[in-house]
Amino acid sequence: MATLRYFPADGSPAILAGLTPSSSFLVALMKAGAPIRHDCGGKALCGTCRVGVTRTEGLSPMRHPERERLSALGLALEGGIRLACQTHSARDSEARGLVPLKKEGQP
């Protein structure tokens, strides 16, 4: 099983999550108990699960819904930013959370 080393957006220590080809980064991170926002539940509609991927070998190709969401957020498509809910890899990977968790009382 490959490993995803995830650096949470709040700067807390890295978390290791097991990766399988059939589960997205988001699913793997949720199974590992990692703090990551996912306001739309993994449907490529919100962009809150976006991560900066620092090891890009073996990543699944970016599909239309992910391209559309990142473009709508004004993010470059070639800069290593991916939606965790749409990204898969069977190889060891590293990613950094870009959107902090909501604080109590935030919309």
Ligand code: FES
């Ligand atoms: S959880 Fe909403 S875009 Fe990934």
